[in-house]
Amino acid sequence: MSLCWLKDKVTPQECIGVDPEREKELLSNRMLRVKKKCINCPKFFMDLSSISPEPKLEIIKALPDVASDSEALPFDEARRRMESFLFALSSFKDAVDIERVIHSALVILTSGEGFGFNRAIFFTVDGDKLKPVYALGPKSQGEGVSVWRYMEASNVGVRELVNRPEIMKSDTERLKELFPALAIPLSQEHPVGRAFMDKRPAAFYYHHGKDPEVYRIMTALGVTSFGILPVWSEDEPLGMFLVDNVVSMSPVDERRLKVAFDFVNAVAVAVERAKLYHELKGKIEELEEAKSEIEKQQKLILNMEKALSLKEVSSRIIHEIRNPLTIIGGLVARMLKKGEYDIKSLEIILKEVKRIDEILKDIDVYNKSVKPQKVDTDVKYVVKETVRRLRKKYPSLKVELSLPKGKLTAFLDPTHLSKLIENAVINAYEAHVKKGVDEVISLKVAVEGDRLIITVIDRGGGIPEEIRHKVFEPFFTTKEDGTGMGIPVMAVIVKEHGGDLEIENVDGGACVRIALPLK
């Protein structure tokens, strides 16, 4: 990096601030040059900002004594300008909003503290063309209406301007008329397009107007000179800045354009980052949506899809029956060997036989549950009958029934419906008995949209964390004489009807929610 402001002698190419015709002596007089030009030069500011994270006022102080020289800009003014520039620079370095980035860039290109072009227009890549989208500066020389006039009049500084992108919007609105004429094809055929494809800055002057395409652009802009600053990221075109001096009508200074190009490359990085940020944000939003969907599904604490396959069920059956058989066989063998029987052993044998019987019954029901025989069913009647039967079987059963008003018909298998209610209520009852509480079981029937919703709530302490995932497994049970088929059977019935089964812990107990389609 050439630090022109540290060199005693500079060439006209190196220094953008000095007029080589009229200010020749400044090229070889560093002290004067710094006092008069550097402290007001965007390259100087940019160099400073890339040297260190913050502007080092020490560097300024190390420069030839500025404060005392009346020819130079007052020190405070210089410092203010530099701070404004650096502020604008840092604001877009951190920005993740592309509009904000572009806006800050336009401010820097057009402000006195910056590159001082009268007007800057940002083009975006749209298909195979470059099309203008944002502008900062007046519509024409005569019009003179622009934010800059406003700023001069009302003393608004660069800092404020950077924070007010709506000003860019109003200039953009005014210039919109010119935009159609300014579309530039990304092609080698077009003189401006070609320069863009070269990825290098280019200045266009009066004589270039011989080419009809250039002429068209100059006429639309109302100038005889403009410069372009292509913005590329590796091999991908991101956009382009076009600058001109529509107010002063002075030709675009190529050296200044070159320094502005360095600046614009930094914009490319910022745009990339902004794009990346938006992409990531989009992805993060997608992921968060997916995550909450998953969490919603997990709220169905128990996934009823877990109803095991037939193969798994048969191996479990084998296991479940083996225990009782071991006991029966073992005890019988003993008694035969000893040549005598004992009452205790016979009682145990009988108990185990009953146990096998229960297992087989439940397997039977489980199998039968697979094919529902659907008919138009009077739901309220089935519910009331089931509850009546249960109350007879379990005298200490307490159920609070809540049914909707009027007739309720659903197209389903009434036996299965009864079994669902029976299993849910018995589970609730047994939970109460186990916990030793004398509580009321709440059984509620309702219609939600096109579904029949049955809810059974108990106060039996709920399902412990460790086994929550197991309650859908056939033969899984924590009860002394349980068979572990209650919930699996419910799951199969509900599944065959195309409904949903949810089991959740609610305060002090569990809530079983059965949803069945009405038709």
Added chain:
Amino acid sequence: MPKILIVDDEDSIRFLYRQELEDEGYEVVEAASGEEALRVLEENPDIDLVVLDIKMKAMSGLEALQHIVKNKRNLPVILCTAYSSYQDDFSSWLADSYIIKSPDLTELKNEIKRLLKKYGRL
């Protein structure tokens, strides 16, 4: 007289085993769960062999097995189960023997005898 600990959550199984093993001349202690088994082992350091059921309600037999092996290296354990597939679970290799439950207890009794001899308790 060797002391045997029977761990199984089924009362009837424990009842049957106790009868059979006491007939063989062993002293029998019982536990109905993995946790209880560990407690009983603590209280009875003179236990010579453990017959352990795998599928139990809370702490699984395999878990209990790992605890037992960790604490008492020289204690033979027979895994006794109605499943036949646990032989695939490597942690079952920690046990000295693996028996599938059946109405015929001969195999179990033979294994007990073999292991007690091997560990010098007989």
